[in-house]
Amino acid sequence: MAKLKIEDLKKIKERVHAETALRDGERRAKITVHMGTCGIASGARDVMDALMKVIEEAGVIDVAITTSGCMGLCSREPLVTVELIGQEPIKYEYMDANKMRQVFKKHVLEGEIQTPFVLARGAEIVK
């Protein structure tokens, strides 16, 4: 049986605790990648991979990433919602890895909404 390298986790734990102690706790943004069957089939997991990589490269620790289900606009998937704290959520349509990197760098880090990819402002009503 291939064994997990558990000892690495202890180091990560110490490092994360040290980092958390340094920052003030406020998150700057929440990014939701829609992960319904439609989203998955049209590439949402690649979008998620790209997002995680670009966040790691940028060394950003105050952005929350999450997933959600289908919101009924399957033909416009992959969909990503970016919500800067204190601002209206922005929904991006037809996302891919490149667009995700651009949205993260320009919108999340610099505050410029990437209008060519925008589907709508605001949040859907979850039933």
Place this chain on the structure above:
Amino acid sequence: MLELSLHVLDIAENSTRAEAKHIFITIRENPEEDRLTLEIRDDGIGMTEETLAKVLDPFYTTKKVRRVGLGLPMLGEAAGKTGGGLILESKPGEGTRIRVTFGLAHIDRQPLGDIAGTLVTILTGHPKIELIYRHERGGRSFLLDTREIREEIGDIPLNHPEILAWIRLQVDEGLMEIEAGA
């Protein structure tokens, strides 16, 4: 869906919506019998026999936002094309088990693909869920159990980027080590 791991992600999302606390994912590659089996089991709310009879119908869904539900039908289709099939078992209040078999060397069998990406994506959206992933090939196996990880990391959420990166590495290396070939 182009990869089996994308189906796994899709079905696991069903489990999370069924309020599962544990999801057991097992993949077995059996070259002697030319079989690949995938089992996804959860302890979610389960389904009644009536619902169970409908879920493979592409025009059945529990969602209100659209009128089709393609996740399970597409997985059944993918298995059927390779000479395999899909068996569903479920009990209200107990959970659901899906067993899918594929012809391992069949030309129409989708590749497993990025299973590490799938596991990490599940945990990103659902950091409280316990994921137990087991992969067997021949006599060798790889096991990832988030309960073990949680014991080590204490109060750090499982979807912390560093933990997810560690999980991704473990899965990729572990599968290479057991020479998983699907």
